[in-house]
Amino acid sequence: GAVVSQHPSWVICKSGTSVKIECRSLDFQATTMFWYRQFPKQSLMLMATSNEGSKATYEQGVEKDKFLINHASLTLSTLTVTSAHPEDSSFYICSAIGLAAGVDTQYFGPGTRLTVL
Amino acid sequence: AQKITQTQPGMFVQEKEAVTLDCTYDTSDPSYGLFWYKQPSSGEMIFLIYQGSYDQQNATEGRYSLNFQKARKSANLVISASQLGDSAMYFCAMTGSSGYSTLTFGKGTMLLVSP
Numbered sequence: 001g002a003v004v005s006q007h008p009s010w011v012i013c014k015s016g017t018s019v020k021i022e023c024r025s026l027d028f029q030a031t032t033m034f035w036y037r038q039f040p041k042q043s044l045m046l047m048a049t050s051n052e053g054s055k056a057t058y059e060q061g062v063e064k065d066k067f068l069i070n071h072a073s074l075t076l077s078t079l080t081v082t083s084a085h086p087e088d089s090s091f092y093i094c095s096a097i098g099l100a101a102g103v104d105t106q107y108f109g110p111g112t113r114l115t116v117l
Numbered sequence: 118a119q120k121i122t123q124t125q126p127g128m129f130v131q132e133k134e135a136v137t138l139d140c141t142y143d144t145s146d147p148s149y150g151l152f153w154y155k156q157p158s159s160g161e162m163i164f165l166i167y168q169g170s171y172d173q174q175n176a177t178e179g180r181y182s183l184n185f186q187k188a189r190k191s192a193n194l195v196i197s198a199s200q201l202g203d204s205a206m207y208f209c210a211m212t213g214s215s216g217y218s219t220l221t222f223g224k225g226t227m228l229l230v231s232p
Contacts, residue, residue, distance in 0.1 A: 034219075043208060043222045044162070091160060103150065103169065104212075106220055108162035 002028050002098030006109035013084055014117055021079045021112045023094030029074035030096035034106065035067075038091040050077040084116045119144045121209050121223035128228050130199045137184070138194040138226045140209035150212045151192040152220065153183065157205040165207075168192060199230045 003026040013019050023033055031052045036044040048069050049057040056069035066088075068080040077096075081088050091113050095106040120143040130136040142151065153165040168176045168183045176183045184193040192211075196203055209223040 043224045044220075046219065049219065093160070093162060095162070103167055105152070105164055105167060107164060108154070111160040111162075113160070 002096070002105075002107040004094065004096050004107050004109040006094055006112050008112060009110060010113040010115075012115045012117065015085050016083055019081045019084055019114060021081075021092055021094075021114075023077045023079070023096070023109050025075045025096040025098070025107075028096075028098050030077075030098070031074060032097050033071060033077040034095045035069060035077070035079050036093045036095070038093060038111075040091075044093060047079075052077075081114065084114070086116045089114055089116045119146070119149070119211055119213055119221040121211055121221055123209055123223035123226050125226045126224075128226055130196075130228065130230055132201060132230055132232050133198055135195060135197045136199055136228065138196070138207050138209075138228065140192045140194065140223060142190050142192060142209075142211050144211065144213060146213040148213075151183070151185070152210045152212070153181070153192075153194045154208045154210060155203075155205045156208060156225070162208070166194070196228075201230050201232065204228060204230045 005024045007022045033050040035047045038044050046059050047062045050069045050071040052071045058064050071077040091111050093111040095108045097104050098107050122141045149170045151168045155163045166176050166178045166181045166183050168185045175185050180197045182195045206225045206227050208225045210220040
């Protein structure tokens with residue numbers, strides 16, 4: 001199956017600093033990647049759709065200037081949480097579209113747990 | 118708009134028994150896909166099985182099968198011969214006819230397998 005990696009797997013930072021999370025498709029090219037946020041014991045909430053070579057499409061209620069997304073290559077998308085605050089603490093998961101039995105399927109990274117002090 | 122409903126917050130099953138996790142959906146799209154993902158405590162979302170709305174047969178992948186009843190708009194996941202490693206959160210999700218395979222997730226069902 002398709003493999004997606006994320007780095008770092010967990011990060012602790014001080015309030016007001018920026019944090020960059022990388023999402024890579026390791027064995028396939030992904031023109032489209034997705035960024036999700038998940039709070040404890042809740043489902044995944046789609047934040048944005050990242051398209052290679054163009055601007056990301058953000059979901060309603062997600063601040064574009066707060067969560068900067070860059071999809072500079074077919075295998076890498078980054079999410080930067082700018083001026084992080086404790087309420088940004090969450091589990092961030094990316095996914096990339098690969099093929100499973102001829103069907104576009106989202107393959108997920110292992111997630112990044114962000115804690116803002 | 119699409120909606121996925123998982124009515125079971127938690128399920129218990131004994132090892133080696135079969136278990137069914139419920140999922141109902143609502144959509145106005147004529148063509149859609151249904152997915153099940155497993156999320157263990159490590160957090161990674163693991164793709165399990167896919168069912169297309171026009172597929173005539175129910176999907177199967179090893180111990181996983183999808184009981185697709187289109188008229189009832191249900192897509193229940195059946196896990197046969199449960200194993201301790203099956204303990205995890207399970208999410209039902211669907212895509213519509215939009216081009217980028219955007220997923221709509223249900224709230225999930227926590228499955229606990231006991232020895």
